[in-house]
Amino acid sequence: MSNNILTDYRYSAEHEWVDTSGSDGARIGITSVATDALGDIVYVDLPETGAEITAGEVCGEVESTKSVSDLYAPVSGKVTAVNDAVVDDPSLVNNDPYGEGWLFTVEVSSEGPLMSADEYAKTNGVEL
Amino acid sequence: MSNETSGSENSGTGTATSRQTALYTEHEKLGAFFTDFGGWQMPLKYKSELAEHKAVRETAGLFDLSHMGEVRVSGPQAAEFLDYALAGKLSAVKVGRAKYSLLCNEDGGIIDDLITYRRGDNDYLVVPNAGNAPAVAAALAERSAQFDVEVEDQSAETSLIAVQGPESEGILLKLIDSSQHADVTGLKYYAATDVTINTDGGPLDVLLARTGYTGEDGFELYLPNAQAAQLWTALLETGTDAGLTPAGLASRDSLRLEAGMPLYGNELSLETSPYTAGLGPVVALSKEGDFVGRSALEAQKEQGTSRKLVGLTAQGRRAARSHYPVSVDGEVVGEVTSGAPSPTLGHPIAMAYVDVAHSEPGTTVEVDLRGKPEKFDVVKLPFYKRSN
Missing domain, CATH: 2.40.30.110 (Aminomethyltransferase beta-barrel domains)
Structure with a gap:
């Protein structure tokens, strides 16, 4: 697929990516490994702004035409923003999972176990 | 993410034991994602299942359905035999027409739902679902013992390609001599005819049926495996301008669901009564003679569901x-x-x-x-x- 794994993000075993390079806390989305497995995403259920989420716990849902997946929080903290654009148009997650298809941002209090891009790619048998 | 797949068609990637259709390499060339379905490695989708669904509703989709079974039933008692073996009255089907029917067991449970084409007075083609094809062929063979009829499972040699959607007829006409155009434009829903499809590699004789599983106008083309790739390529090349899009089983499932059509394994099973499934009208209790499942089905109807x-x-x-x-x-x-x-x-x-x-x-x-x-x-x- 066209969407390769980004080297400067970190990844959870549940196929979420975490980008802590920005000023707005940690930005979170799902990887191209996840979107390839899911197929066309038609519905996303995200935590609300202000909600406290806990690393490793379910915080939302991603639904495709054929299947549904729980979204696990890769970090703990307070949700500072959700991407309304993907709620309106979930295909953004398929088309640009690491960019416009981001899901929400979190003010991180602690991180769950995260992998480097290298480790994540190796674990899932995909290329960087 | 923890992926919970659902529906019988999304059961993972193909296994070593699953079979490939004659079009497998064509699907690979198109970058298909494969899934194991009914013992076959079939395209789940090529690019986007939503785009493929939309193409069938608005223009046309091209499906490989070669996993479906084909069982030929022929001989002097073919009609009589099918009236006994199936729940419908196949003897009443006119030559050239098709009928949706059920193969039930003695308890009235559904072994398969299938389409039967009457090719001649004494010649029928029964088309079961992929996963049920061996069971259907075996049941028909077993039930044929008392009849002067030949049951031949042609599934392994036969390919089935479907063109579904509003542009289907126009696409097919481009590949058919004008002398046969009226055969196609005049072909009724649930009817079939022999036509010749012109391709770069030469003409191909196919059985062309106006049937489908999408809720759209469309056709299903039966032909020998050896010619399947030639037909597939010709259709794709000719149909692309009209929006013909290769489509996988994911879109086939969403299309049939929108059209309210049952899928064996989901809506239908050995434990399902045709009456519960809304298929009462398919069971011809009024036909003469005994048929497999009759007494159980009569009791089910009497009892209500x-x-x-x-x-x-x-x-x-x-x-x-x-x-x-x-x-x-x-x-x-x-x-x-x-x-x-x-x-x-x-x-x-x-x-x-x-x-x-x-x-x-x-x-x-x-x-x-x-x-x-x-x-x-x-x-x-x-x-x-x-x-x-």
């Missing part, structure tokens, strides 16, 4: 999936058999068996979506009907 197959549409945006419980006032009254977001309608749809008391269109029920109940309305099937 406690549950009924209904359509459900979601009030919210989350989809129900196969096996999710349906409840009213906290009491379980049924179970979802198929469910998905409807690409055409823009909201989730489902089919479910529910207690007759809650089966009236307009009834509101709840479906347990992984611990969270969501409201659904009972509606009349199909969800989608084409306008022309």
Whole structure:
């Protein structure tokens, strides 16, 4: 697929990516490994702004035409923003999972176990 | 993410034991994602299942359905035999026409739902589902003992390619001599005829049927495996301008669900009564003579059914999936058999068996979506009907 794994993000075993390079806390989305497995995403259920989420716990849902997946929080903290654009148009997650298809941002209090891009790619048998 | 797949078609990638159709390399060339279905490695989708669904509704889709079975039944008693072996009255089908029917066991359970084409007075082609084809061929062979008839399983040698959608007829006409155009344009729904398809590699004789599983106008083309790739390529090259798009089983499933068509393994099984499934009219109790399952089916009809197959549409945006419980006032009254977001309608749809008391269109029920109940309305099937 066209969407390769980004080297400067970190990844959870549940196929979420975490980008802590920005000023707005940690930005979170799902990887191209996840979107390839899911197929066309038609519905996303995200935590609300202000909600406290806990690393490793379910915080939302991603639904495709054929299947549904729980979204696990890769970090703990307070949700500072959700991407309304993907709620309106979930295909953004398929088309640009690491960019416009981001899901929400979190003010991180602690991180769950995260992998480097290298480790994540190796674990899932995909290329960087 | 933890992926919970649902529906019988998304059961992972192909296994070493699953078979490949004659078009496998064509699918690989097109970058298909494969899935194991009915013992076959079939394209699940090529690029986007939503785009493929939309193409069938608006222009046309090209499907490889070679996993389906083909069993030829011929001989002086072919009609009489099929009246005995199947639930429908196949002797009443005119030559050139087709009929949707059921193969039931002695208990009236459904071994398969299938389409039967009458090719001649004493010549029929029975088309079972992929996963059931061996069972159907075996049951027909066993039931044929007392009849002067030959049952020949041609599944392994036969390919089936479908062109479905409003542009289908126009695409086919481009590949057919004008002398045969009237045979195609005049072909009725559930009818079949022999035509010659012109390709760069030479003419191909195919059985062309106006049948399908999508709710759109469309055709199914039967031919020997050796020529399947030639036909596939010719259709794709000729149809691309008209929007013909290769389409996989994911879109086939969402299309048939919108059209309210049952899928064996979801809506139908050995434990399903045709009357519960809304297929009562397919069972010809009025035909003369005995047929397999008759006494059980008569009893089922007499008894009436406690549950009924209904359509459900979601009030919210989350989809129900196969096996999710349906409840009213906290009491379980049924179970979802198929469910998905409807690409055409823009909201989730489902089919479910529910207690007759809650089966009236307009009834509101709840479906347990992984611990969270969501409201659904009972509606009349199909969800989608084409306008022309």
